[in-house]
Amino acid sequence: MPFTPLTTERLLLREIRLDDAEEVFRLRADDSVNALIDRQKALSIDDATAFIQKILANSANNEGVMWAITLIGEAKLVGTVVYWNIEWENDKAEIGYEMLPEHQGKGIMTEALKKVLDFGFTKLGFKTIAAEPKAINLRSVKLLEKLGFDRAGEIEGGYVVYELRITIV
Numbered sequence: 001m002p003f004t005p006l007t008t009e010r011l012l013l014r015e016i017r018l019d020d021a022e023e024v025f026r027l028r029a030d031d032s033v034n035a036l037i038d039r040q041k042a043l044s045i046d047d048a049t050a051f052i053q054k055i056l057a058n059s060a061n062n063e064g065v066m067w068a069i070t071l072i073g074e075a076k077l078v079g080t081v082v083y084w085n086i087e088w089e090n091d092k093a094e095i096g097y098e099m100l101p102e103h104q105g106k107g108i109m110t111e112a113l114k115k116v117l118d119f120g121f122t123k124l125g126f127k128t129i130a131a132e133p134k135a136i137n138l139r140s141v142k143l144l145e146k147l148g149f150d151r152a153g154e155i156e157g158g159y160v161v162y163e164l165r166i167t168i169v
Contacts, residue, residue, distance in 0.1 A: 003059060004123065006067065006115045013067035013112060015059075016052055016080065020068055023077045024048040027098055036137040037098065038157060058084070069099070069112050078103040081116045083124070091127040093120060097140075104139070113147060121166050131162045 006013040016024070027033055028042035028051065042048050058064040064084040068077035079099035086093040095116070099109050120126045131149060133140035135158050145151075149162035 003065065004119065006119060007072070008111045008115050010072060011108065011112055011115075012070045012072050013081065013115065014070060016055055016066050016068045016077070018049060018052055020077050021045050021048040021052060023100065024052060024080075027080070027100060030101060032101055033098055036134050036140070037096075038134075038159075055082070062086075062088070067112070067116060069108065071108075078108060079112070081109075081112050083116075083120060083126075083129075085130075091125055092130065093124070093126050093128075094130045094132065095120070096131070110143060110146070113143070117147065117164065127166050129164045131164075132159045133162070134158050135160045 003015045005015065022045065025042050025045050025048035028039070028048060031041075034041050042051070055064065055066045059066065064082060064086060066080055066082040069079040069081060070077050079097065081095065081097045083093040083095055095113070097109055097113065117129060120129050130152070131140075131144050132155065133144065135141070135154070141160065141162075144162045147164065149164045152161045152163045154160050
């Protein structure tokens with residue numbers, strides 16, 4: 001599936017690129033972001049570049065799709081949104097997202113997720129989109145609930161499972 005850029009009133013959601021390595025490194029090395037996501041901390045720009053290459057390979061293999069969130073008119077990414085753990089046979093995917101701390105609390109992620117969720121349901125054909133934030137990540141939990149996700153359970157490691165399902169009448 002070819003990559004599809006998305007736009008909102010304030011945002012351009014474009015394909016992640018190798019020249020995003022500096023901002024990706026900042027995201028993946030930030031202690032406040034990593035405290036809420038179970039992953040290995042990036043230690044160098046090379047780690048960020050390797051991550052971007054992995055994401056682009058996953059996209060080429062239809063195993064995921066990641067958007068770089070940018071403000072219209074500005075090239076640098078401020079965050080990312082990804083569909084991963086895609087189960088095409090079940091019309092289901094997991095969504096993940098992160099934002100550089102200086103851009104948090106400005107409604108950017110709400111705006112981005114609304115667009116990406118709509119794209120997932122209308123263009124990718126998902127019937128269920130899941131998210132698994134840590135229970136202590138209250139901003140993320142509140143965001144998912146505001147967007148209509150229902151709490152579906154808990155999993156090991158202090159994570160909660162949220163699901164948003166399309167209902168066909």
